[in-house]
Amino acid sequence: MLQPHSLLWHYLWIGPHVLQAALAVLLWRRGLHRQFPVFFTYLVYGAAEESILYVMDVVPLGSVTAWWVVFSVGLIIEGLFRLAVVGELFFHLLRSRPAIAKVGGRLISCMSAVFVLLATLAAAYAPVDSHQFAIGYRATILQQTLYMVECGLILFLFLFTACFKLTWDKATLGIGLGRGISSSVHLATWAVMANGGLLQSRHLLDFLNMATYHICVLIWFYYLLAPQNSFATSAVHLPENNLDIWNRELERLLQQ
C-alpha cells in the first residue's frame, strides 16, 4: 500500500467507480449505449482504469513510479474520452437543429482553440521548482490542463444553449451537468495542487475530488435511468387572444 487510507477514503475511491460500472451495465440493458456510445465507453473505461489503479495501490503491485506512469497514461486516454463526451453532447444538441449546426460547430472549434491556448499558458506558468515527486507533479499539471479545456467547453455548451433557448433532453442535461460539476471542481483542486498550494492538506483536496465525482455518478443515475417526464413532449398551442389584442392595438395606434 502506498499510503495508509481511512475506510471513507477507500469507499470514495472505489465506490463511485463500482456504481459507474453498474450504470454502464444498466445503460447497456436499456439500449442507451447506442444513444450515447462515447459516454458509455467513458464509463466502462473509467471504471476499469480506477479499479486497476486501486488494486495497484492496495496490493501493492509495482513501484510508486509504475503507479504514476499507469496513472498518467490512463489520464491522457480518459482526458480524450472526456473531451469526446463533450463532442457527443454537442452533437445531440445540434443534430436536430441544422439552422445553427454550422455556426455552432465553428464556435466550438474556436472556443476549443482558445481553451487549449489558455490551458497551455496556465501549464507553462505553473511553478517548476516544486518539491513534489516529479512524475506525480507533471500529472497534476496535466490534470489541470485537461480539466481547464473540458470545463471551458462545457461552460460554452451551457451558454450556447441558453443563448438560443434550446431544450436539452433529460439524459443529455444529466451528462452535461455531471461533467460540468466534476470538471469545475476538479479544475479548482488540481490547479491548487499544480501550483503548490495546501501542501500539508492534500488529502482534503483528494476527498473533495472523490466526493464530487460520487455526486456526479449519482446525478447520472438519476438523469439517465429515472423515467422521462411527459412535459417535455407535450404540445404547446400558439396564443389565441394576445396576438389579436396586440394586432388591434398596434393597428389602432398606426391609424391615429
Added chain:
Amino acid sequence: MNLAIVIVVAAALALGIILRLAVSQSLQAKRSIGLAVSIRPIDIEAFRNLINPAEDDYLRRRLPANRFRAVRRERLRAMAAYVHVAASNAVVLVRVGEAAVASGDARVAGAARQLVNDALVLRRNTTVALARIYLALAWPNSGFAAVRVVERYEQLSGAAMLLGRLQNPAVPVRLSARL
C-alpha cells in the same frame, strides 16, 4: 499561487453558471406545460421603412451633419427596439416549436421543426443585427442593413402561422401587424 487563485475563482464562477443554467433549463421544461406564450407582433412595414437606406440618404441630404447624427441615432435606437422584440419572439417560438416537435401528427411535427429552424436562424441574425446596430450608434454615418432580419422574420411568421393552423385550425396566428 496567484495563478491557482485565478483558476479557482474562474472554476467557481463556471460551476455557478452551469448549475444556474441547468436549474433554469429544468424549470423551463416544467413551465412549458402551461406556457403562456407572449408573442409581440411587429409592424414589418414600419420596420422596413426604418431600415431603408434610401430614407437615411434622404435625411443625410436634407439635414445638417450634427442634426443628421442625432436623428440617425434615434432611428437606430428604434431599430434596436424592433430587433429586440423579434429576438424575444424567436425565443418564444423556439420553445413552442420544440414542444410541438414530439407531436404524434407528422404534419405538426414537420411544421414545428421548420418553425424551430426558422426561429433559430432569426435568433442568430438578431444577435448579429444588434451588434451592428450598437456599432452604428457609435458611428452614425456608417452604412447599415438589417434587411436579412426582416426577410427572416416574414419567413418565420409564415412557419408560425402554418404550425398554429395545424394545431388549432380555427384561430389565426400572426406575428406581423400589417395595415
